[in-house]
Amino acid sequence: MTSILSDLDLQETRQKLNQIDANYESIGCLGHGGFGSVFAAKKKSGRRVALKVMPMDTSDEDEYEKFTREIEAVVKLNSCMDEEKKLGNNRDLSIVYFEDWYIASNFVCIVMNYVDGGTLASEIERKTEPYAERRIGWYALQLCDALAFAHERGVSHHDVKAANILIDASGGGKLLLADFGTSIKPGEECVGFTKCYASPELLASFELEDFSSLRPDKIDSYALGCVLYELLLLQRLEQVSGQQTLAQFIDGAGLDAAMESLPLPFLPPDTTKGNIVGYTHELKNLVMNLLQPNASDRWLPSQLQQPLRNDPKSPLLMPHIAAAKTASPGVPVTVDNIQLGMFVQRGPDWNDGDRDGPIGSVGVVVSLDADALYAEVAFPSRTSQRPPEPICCRIGASNKFELKVGPMPLPDFVSNPNDLRHDGIVPIDSTVAVTLGGKLNGKCEVVGIDKSLGVMMVAPLELLPIKSLAKPQIWQLQESSFCSPREHVMHPSSWRLDQGPFTDLLEQEEFENVLSLFFGTIDLPDHLKKEYFPVQKIERTQDTWLFESYARRKEKVAMENWGLANEVDAFMTSDGLHQNNIQMFSSGGKEFSMKALNILGKIGPSSSTKQILLCRVVTGRAASASSPSNLICHTECIGKDMYRCRGPCLAYPQYIITYKNQAPRDFRYGVTTEAANAPQSSPEQRSPTKECVICMERPVKYVMVPCGHAVLCDRCNSPYQLRKLKSKCPECRATFQRTMMIYGRVVNDE
Known part of the structure; x- marks a missing residue:
């Protein structure tokens, strides 16, 4: 995206990032989704907050409208919550709270209250034992309170699902309803929803493209029923719905069939105590009231608040609830195991x-x-x-x-x-x-x-x-739950793992792209023929361990840079990484490069046959004069579009290029016999220096390849002296430096 941004846009982005860095210190990544990443951060006061960072082209009207829709909905509800507290109602509602936000040309950032338990979706995926009935009832009450509060103030969420519900683990497991990007006001048409949580009338209206007769509060009710159904099912709807949504299944098989298909049975109505594992019919009726196919028969969240809170048969108040696991002596009392008379x-x-x-x-x-x-x-x-x-x-x-x-x-x-x-x-x-x-x-x-x-x-x-x-160790909750700031990808989908850790690259387009990087990394002069280095084959590496190591490093860089991590292409040999805009000579990089070569079994090719690894290298944000002191920077700018790694970075060896070295022997020093015996260049092309530019004593005998300047004597024509040449030849210093980086270290790498 940066390639299409103007200098003014980039300047604005850097300014916004510096503002965030100055006000907040990153602690770690709390989670990742299709929107972007959420980070735990600390303010100057020491109080923790969460930063939701979303890559976004703010010139895109649709994307920007969704962002502003979320801001307007949450700020309105937050203001109403503040007014309620002023009137003496201090009960915290399960709605996310926004403290601030930042808008740049290519990303937006929202500062909100900090929760450390991830999403309800991730909790469902982690669970190995069924939910206790009282916890399901408690979750239902919190969400009913939040939705009823929003509906009364003219805001319908319209995308209630487990992935949009956060868990405050340090607060005892309280929920927070988040992601109001698809919320709508009274009279507005639908702007988005998740299909597997959609009610029957919403699916029908979507097919007809007519949303005029819908009641958004009833749609939220059905989605809430889907969330509770997931808790009973102990599995995400997205993973089991297949070609059918829950609404379509109910329409075909009936609501009773959907409820009876759950893993745990519903207990007989007269069962009030004992060790039978199952759920009561009161809980079943609660979920069924929300999943009614006919919207007119469906209960609203506001209608469920009082029964959940006051009915003696509520899952929250019944004397005995059959939980998934009987409480053992000595374990802490929680919402999952508490019983009346315990x-x-x-x-x-x-x-x-x-x-x-x-x-x-x-x-x-x-x-x-x-x-x-x-x-x-x-x-x-x-x-x-x-x-x-x-x-x-x-x-x-x-x-x-x-x-x-x-x-x-x-x-x-x-x-x-x-x-x-x-x-x-x-x-x-x-x-x-x-x-x-x-x-x-x-x-x-x-x-x-x-x-x-x-x-x-x-x-x-x-x-x-x-x-x-x-305190039992099993009940010590983590201070912060760290998740991946990227979508979980084990390895690229194009890999053929049945062919071993590396396979011949046969796709022509991909092959040509690698060749262009190999020969095009430096702007080669015409008289440096590609025939000197014919490529025999290219192999694609498919080592999952290396890929996952690289992914973990990229996650770490992303966590230190509010989700921003960069990848560059670089060649790697046993000496380390070499490229014109990335220089990395730290011990960490060298150790990794040797380890990678050893794992792939590619050390020690013959003298005439060479191999080189084309790698993906991960780096973070570059340091600048205005960067805050507490900012972790992985690179520093050393010129226009030129950067140097400040610390160890990790590379993933993506391709193994096998080629022949057919260059003349003197080519390694930047001089060829062909070039030395060639006709002398015109005075405009030749260096005015008659003595060797290194010793300043002996006469010149050799010319430098990229420009044809006569600069070296016999004795000074050595790799050691050539490295000093960049400070002696101002006319071709940059060109020579780039040439040496590839042909002095890569081609002649013995």
Whole structure:
């Protein structure tokens, strides 16, 4: 793209990049998509933010309109969220927050709030065990809150999918709805959507090219149902839809068939507890209400908020939810394993001292919170006659684990001592007077009563040992999740790996392109004949290890340069990399070049047959006088369009060129017998120097090949003295320097 940009555009791009570099310090790449890359960064204050960098031709009206559409939608919702907080509503909504943005001629950058858990799509792909039902309900509530808030303010997302939902791992797993680039206002027509998440009416309107009768909020509802279906399916729709979308499958087989095809079954309606793995019919009905083919029968996100938050049969409030895996004693209590009546003990992040829940005491979960980050826990009161007061505890919010699953099973301390009790829920016996704080059998205390469920929660009075307060390693979330800043490509699709690590290049166009690089890297004078170096064959290297090493280096460079990484072509020999605009003599590059040659088994060709590797070299941004001091630069400018590598860079050997060296012996020194015996050039072409330009004593005998200047005596015609010649012949210094780089080091590389 830079080749078609004007100098003014490039100057503007450098200015914007310098502004970003001056204000933000890159930490690493959080993820990559078709839009570009998202980077974790740190402001001068130390607070973390995320930078969404998107390559874009801002002169393209369609691309720029999508960008401005996203900015307008999010800024409007952010302003409304700020107003809500001023009115006392401090609950954080699951909508991304934009702090700033930058616009250049070939890229745009948005600064937004930092989240470190990647996307919901990547979480689904990583999961190996089914989601707990309560987490699915929690995700549904957050997205319903976000979409209802947006719909009430005239913004419809229109592209709700797992890849557009971010996860704040440090915030306990809260979600953020992002990427409003296809959002629409009331009365606007559709500007874009993802087909496999599209509702039946949207697909039909797309075929007819008539979007006038659509309700965007209903389209968002259907897409939300698709996301929840993915959580139940534990697989991306894009990977299983094939030729059919979910809407088309439902239209053909029916909604019931789609729900029954899930890996985990739905439990019978009368099943309320036990170790059966499955999902409840309440969750099934929730998803089915969103996936109704008829838009008029489909529930809106705003209609689901209150049932999810207040209905006793909500997945978030039901006393027992069959999770994918039973909670084990000692693991932290999270939204995935918490149950009403669960025995709990102090966790690794407990910070309330001994005032509540002394060490070794067993508490009981007496109330669940629909927002899922907290729960009320009651501990038995041993010294006070007052009824126990529940305390609010974190269950994984902000990476704090204040509770861990208590020891179970416990001896039945209420009725039969031979029974084993796994939780603190006991049915209320109408013949026994039950009071909060009452002691039963001298072994336990009533810490909670729920008459609507007909149960009481009891906690043992005896202390039980806590083995360790150390946080389990498996629950230590990473401070930041680093992802590739490029689309994952194992190797080029044109490779034929069944033919070994390298194969003969037979495609004529590709062959000619390599030849043009081999002979055209330097502007060769006409009298340097290509016949001196006939190419015998060209092989394409297909080594996956080398390719992946190169890709990892390119990722690192991209992360250090806000997603900007450059590739250049260069020849590589055992001496390193040589090209007129890339010079790299660092130890790292030499080690890699020798390693590459050894891996390919190409060391030691015969004296007359030579081989050279044409490589792809990755570099980063070039340093300039205005570059901030904290910027990582991989190259520096040494002239117009001339750069030098500042540190080790990595090369991928793409082609092996085998050629014959038929040049005369003296050719290596820039002189040929043919040239020396040739008629003398005209006075205008010859150097006025009569003595050797090196020793300044002996008479000239040899001429320099590129220009024909008579410059050297017999004794000074050596490689060592030739390297000094560039500072002695100002008329042809640059030409000679470029010639020596190829023909002094590459052709004669023994």
